[in-house]
Amino acid sequence: MTSAAAPIRAKRVLPGFTLSLGTTLLYITVIILIPVLALILKGAEIGPARFWAIVSSPRAVAAFQVTLIAAAIATVFNALYGLLMAWVLVRYEFPGKRILDALMDVPFALPTAVAGLSLTALFSSNGWIGAWLEPQGISVVYTIWGIALAMAFTSVPFVVRTVQPVLEDLDPGYEQAARTLGASEATIFTRVVFPQILPAWLAGCTIAFARSLGEFGAIVFIAGNLPFQTEIAALLAFIRLEEFDYNGAAAIALVLLFFALVLLLVSNRLQAWAARHRGA
Amino acid sequence: MQAVGVMAPGQSTMIPRVLIGVAVALTLLIVVAPLVYIFSRAFAEGWQVYAANLMHPATVHAIWLTSVVALIVVPLNIAFGIAAAWAVARFRFWGRGLLVTAIEIPFSISPIIAGICYLLLYGRQGILGPWLQANDLQVMFALPGIVLVTMFVTAPFVAREVLPLMQAQGSEQEEAAVTLGASGWQIFTRVTLPNIRWALLYGAVLCTARAVGEFGGVSVVSGNIRGQTNTLPLHVELLFNDLNATGAFAAASVLTLLALVVLVVKTVLETRRGV
Numbered sequence: 001m002t003s004a005a006a007p008i009r010a011k012r013v014l015p016g017f018t019l020s021l022g023t024t025l026l027y028i029t030v031i032i033l034i035p036v037l038a039l040i041l042k043g044a045e046i047g048p049a050r051f052w053a054i055v056s057s058p059r060a061v062a063a064f065q066v067t068l069i070a071a072a073i074a075t076v077f078n079a080l081y082g083l084l085m086a087w088v089l090v091r092y093e094f095p096g097k098r099i100l101d102a103l104m105d106v107p108f109a110l111p112t113a114v115a116g117l118s119l120t121a122l123f124s125s126n127g128w129i130g131a132w133l134e135p136q137g138i139s140v141v142y143t144i145w146g147i148a149l150a151m152a153f154t155s156v157p158f159v160v161r162t163v164q165p166v167l168e169d170l171d172p173g174y175e176q177a178a179r180t181l182g183a184s185e186a187t188i189f190t191r192v193v194f195p196q197i198l199p200a201w202l203a204g205c206t207i208a209f210a211r212s213l214g215e216f217g218a219i220v221f222i223a224g225n226l227p228f229q230t231e232i233a234a235l236l237a238f239i240r241l242e243e244f245d246y247n248g249a250a251a252i253a254l255v256l257l258f259f260a261l262v263l264l265l266v267s268n269r270l271q272a273w274a275a276r277h278r279g280a
Numbered sequence: 281m282q283a284v285g286v287m288a289p290g291q292s293t294m295i296p297r298v299l300i301g302v303a304v305a306l307t308l309l310i311v312v313a314p315l316v317y318i319f320s321r322a323f324a325e326g327w328q329v330y331a332a333n334l335m336h337p338a339t340v341h342a343i344w345l346t347s348v349v350a351l352i353v354v355p356l357n358i359a360f361g362i363a364a365a366w367a368v369a370r371f372r373f374w375g376r377g378l379l380v381t382a383i384e385i386p387f388s389i390s391p392i393i394a395g396i397c398y399l400l401l402y403g404r405q406g407i408l409g410p411w412l413q414a415n416d417l418q419v420m421f422a423l424p425g426i427v428l429v430t431m432f433v434t435a436p437f438v439a440r441e442v443l444p445l446m447q448a449q450g451s452e453q454e455e456a457a458v459t460l461g462a463s464g465w466q467i468f469t470r471v472t473l474p475n476i477r478w479a480l481l482y483g484a485v486l487c488t489a490r491a492v493g494e495f496g497g498v499s500v501v502s503g504n505i506r507g508q509t510n511t512l513p514l515h516v517e518l519l520f521n522d523l524n525a526t527g528a529f530a531a532a533s534v535l536t537l538l539a540l541v542v543l544v545v546k547t548v549l550e551t552r553r554g555v
Binding site for chain 1: 295296299300302303304306307309310311312313314315317318321356359360362363364366367368370371373379382383385386388389390391392393394396397398399400401403405406407428431432435451454455458463464467468486489492493494495496499500513514516517520525528529532535536539540542543546547
C-alpha cells in the first residue's frame with residue numbers, strides 16, 4: 001500500500017494524512033477487527049462436526065426459533081407502526097408534533113436495560129398495563145409476546161427514521177396529478193406514494209429485524225428466560241460463557257454474526273435501491 | 281361544509297384525525313408509559329427512600345464507574361471520529377470504501393457478540409489469555425475490558441456524524457489556509473473545527489448516551505462484581521434480580537434523566553444545524 005500511496009502523496013495539499021489514517025487504522029484494527037477475528041478463529045478451531053452438533057442441539061434450535069419468531073412479530077408490528085409514525089410526522093400538522101417526533105428517539109437514547117425493566121414492570125400483573133391485560137387472559141411478561149414487545153420498542157426508530165426523509169423528499173406533483181384524475185386517497189397511497197417509499201420501508205424493516213435478533217438488554221428482563229420456551233439465542237450464548245463452554249458460546253455467536261452480516265448486505269442493497277429510486 | 285370539489289373535504293379531515301389519534305395512542309402506550317412508569321416506581325416509596333436508594337454505596341459506585349468509562353471512551357471516540365473523518369473526507373487512497381464499512385461494523389453486530397469476541401481474545405482461555413496471565417495483566421472482569429467493549433460498541437458514533445458533513449463541505453477552505461501558510465493544527469482549530477462543531481457535539485452526545493447505557497457487551501466482560509465492575513445498567517439488573525424493584529427503578533431513573541437530557545440536546549442541535 002505504501003508503494004501505491006507514494007506517487008499520490010506528492011499531490012496532497014492538506015497535512016495529516018499519515019497521522020489521521022494511522023490513528024483510524026490502529027483504532028479499527030485493535031478495537032474492531034482483531035476481536036471479531038478472534039471469534040472467527042475460535043469458530044474455525046471448533047471444527048464443522050462439533051460446530052453443527054452445538055448449533056443443532058435441541059436447546060439451541062429452540063433458542064434460534066424463539067429469537068426469529070419474536071423478531072418477526074416485532075418487525076411486522078414496527079413495519080406498520082413505524083410507517084404510520086413516519087406518515088403522520090411528515091404529512092400532518094398538529095399540536096405536539098415536535099414532541100411526538102422527539103419521542104421517536106427515546107428507544108435510541110434510553111439504555112436497553114432501563115427499557116426492559118420498565119416494560120417488564122408495566123406489563124406484569126400489578127403494572128399499569130398488565131393489571132388491565134391479565135384479567136382478559138393476555139399475558140405478556142415471560143412469554144414470547146414480551147420478547148417481541150421488547151424488540152419492537154428498541155427497534156422502531158429504525159423504520160421511522162429510514163422512511164421519514166424519503167417521504168419528506170417525495171414530489172407532490174404525482175399525488176396532485178392522481179387527485180385531479182379523480183383517484184381516491186386510498187388509491188393515491190397504494191398506487192402513488194407507497195411504491196416510492198417501498199425500498200426505504202423495506203430497508204428500515206430489515207435493519208429493525210437485524211437489531212431485534214441481536215437485542216439482549218431489554219429482553220433478559222421481560223423474557224423469563226426459560227430454556228426451550230423464552231430463551232433467546234444471545235442469552236444462550238451468554239449462559240454458555242458463564243458455564244465456561246467457550247465453544248458453545250462462540251458457535252452460537254457466529255450464527256448470530258452470520259445473520260447480522262447477511263441482513264446488513266440486504267439492507268445495503270435496499271438502501272442503494274432506495275437511493276436510485278430517489279435519484280430517478 | 282363546502283361542496284364536494286377535487287379534494288372531498290369531509291374525507292380528508294377524518295382520515296388524518298384517525299391516523300394521528302392512533303399514532304399518538306400507540307406512542308403513549310409503548311414509549312411514554314414506560315418512561316413515566318420509571319419515575320412513578322422510583323418515587324413509589326417517597327423521596328426519602330429514593331434518596332437513600334441513590335446514596336447506597338453500591339449505587340454510588342456504579343454511577344462512578346459508569347462515569348469513568350464514559351470519560352475514557354468519549355474523548356477517545358471523538359479523537360477517532362475526527363481522525364477517520366479527516367482521512368476519509370480529505371484524502372483519496374486505496375480501500376477508502378472498505379474503511380468506511382469497517383467503521384460501521386459495530387452497528388450491525390449485537391453487543392453481546394462483541395462481548396464474546398473480547399472474551400475469546402482476552403479471557404483466561406482466550407488467544408492472549410496465557411500471555412496476559414504471565415504478565416499479571418487483568419483485562420476481563422476489570423475496567424479495561426469494560427472500556428474496550430464500550431469502545432467497540434460506540435466506535436461509529438462521532439465518525440458517522442462528522443464524516444458526511446466534512447465530505448459535503450469540501451476542502452477548499454482548508455486548502456486556502458494551507459496556501460496562506462497555516463500549520464496543520466491551525467487549520468484544524470481555526471477552519472475545520474468551527475465548521476464541524478455541531479456535528480461533533482451531536483456525535484459526542486449520542487456516543488455518551490450509548491457508552492453510559494451499554495448493557496449486553498459489558499455484562500459479558502464485567503463479571504458483575506458488586507462494588508467493583510458493576511456499571512449502572514448492570515446494577516439495575518442486579519437490584520431487579522435481588523427483588524429490590526424500587527432500588528432498580530431509582531438507579532434506572534438516573535439513566536432515564538440522562539436519556540432525556542440527550543433528547544433535548546439532540547432536538548436543540550438539530551434545529552441549530554437545520555438553520
